[in-house]
Amino acid sequence: MPVSGLVVERSASRLEVALTALVLFCLPLFEAPKNIFSLVFLIAWSLSAIRSRGLGAASPFDLPIAGLAAVLWIAPLFAYFGDTSTPLASALRWTLLALFVLAASRLDYTRGQLISLMVALMIGGVVAVAESFWVWSLNAKPYPEFRSVGHVNHSTMYSLIPFAAGMGALYLREWWLKALGVAAIGSTLAFLPPSKSLVGGAAITIILMIGIGVWTSRRWSALGIPMALGAVVIVVAGTLSVPTASGFRSELISRFTANDIFSQRDKILNSALAVWDRHPIIGTGWFSFGPVTSEVEVRSALAEKGQEYDPTQFVHMPHGHNLWTTMLIERGLVGVALVTALLYLYFRTFLPLVLSREQLDPSDRAVAVAALLVAVGFAVAGLGNTTMINEHGHAGMALIAIAYGYLRGRGLLPRRQLPS
DSSP, X not given: OEETTXXXXXXXXXXXXXXXXXXXXXXXXXXXXXXXXXXHHHHHHHHHHHHHTBOOOBOTTHHHHHHHHHHHHHHHHHSTTGGGSOHHHHHHHHHHHHHHHHHHHTSBOOHHHHHHHHHHHHHHHHHHHHHHHHHHHHHOOSSXXXXXXXXXXXXXXXXXXXXXXXXXXXXXXXXXXXXHHHHHXXXXXXXXXXXXXXXXXXXXXXXXXXXXXHHHHHHHGGGHHHHHHHHHHHHHHHHHHSGGGHHHHHHHHHHHHTTOTTTTHHHHHHHHHHHGGGSTTTOXXXXXXXXXXXXXHHHHHHHHTTOOOOTTSOOOOSSOSSHHHHHHHHTHHHHHHHHHHHHHHHHHHHHHHHHOOSOXXXXXXXXXXXXXXXXXXXXXXXXXXXXXXHHHHHXXXXXXXXXXXXXXXXXSSOOBOOOO
């Protein structure tokens, strides 16, 4: 199907699939290899595009993702401290993520390729949890963490991706794939208690509720919702009752008894709102949240407005602990609009397939459910942490891109032509 001399239908090659599988496996485990494999994938994809004169079909996610990357290159150039936060220092890493996702979404995938990629992602997640526990037993740190991610909160955010893929894998026919799905789900539930992440716990609960609700509503109609609620209560209660969850339980109790339900996220937002209007449109660039919302900067901004600094109302952190708060500072109103639009497009694309009463192939429904639940994790966890960045953003957005490519190849999603 040529458009302006370019072919808009491209099947993923064995090399491209192999490199993507390596990226998905390495993301939570190895920092350098996942970057190298990502770069090699982009080189292989580009060479294949030149050889075949085929860029592949566009997806509805292209514009928001490209916009989110472009803003990072522009914003630091106009920030008042741009000499300390250059585009090369801040934008390069997320741009690699964005280019990988954009390229992956333009390929069509067979069922075998789809399964291979889901398996690589789930095995990587399971191995990451196992390794984090092993290293944790040796280094005696307060929390376990994934090697490549390097932080407990973002490790928990990453665990939501194989968790969503595992929920989707339960729809597949093969028993070993269902077993791997259960392992991916179980590893995430095992990682949650020692991480003490209330945000992760809330996201897991919502993902479970939606995932089980979809499953049961298709089989038992009106009984779906109460059965889903009952199943979620059992799973959550069981997870919280294990001995390793004692710290998680204490954290939960203290949060509600200490009048700090939001864990100071409201005060982080106050800091952001005090300074955001200095660079309201495109923000100040990635990794700039900490210096831009520091006590010195907040005091200065308030003084300019004739207001007093109240230390009980402001907290200063490296990032906003909320997707939209962080976007507001680092990518401005443009970033807030683009990331919100991207999440909306994710839901609008996959929700109709997930809720469809038609008799879809199990693989079609599996990948649609997995993609939707990744978006749920991004949105729900994004209310309490900065999602869609780093390794968990790479893995989740890549899985959604692959899901779109597979379902488009199956004729279930539109093949968008390139502009002529």
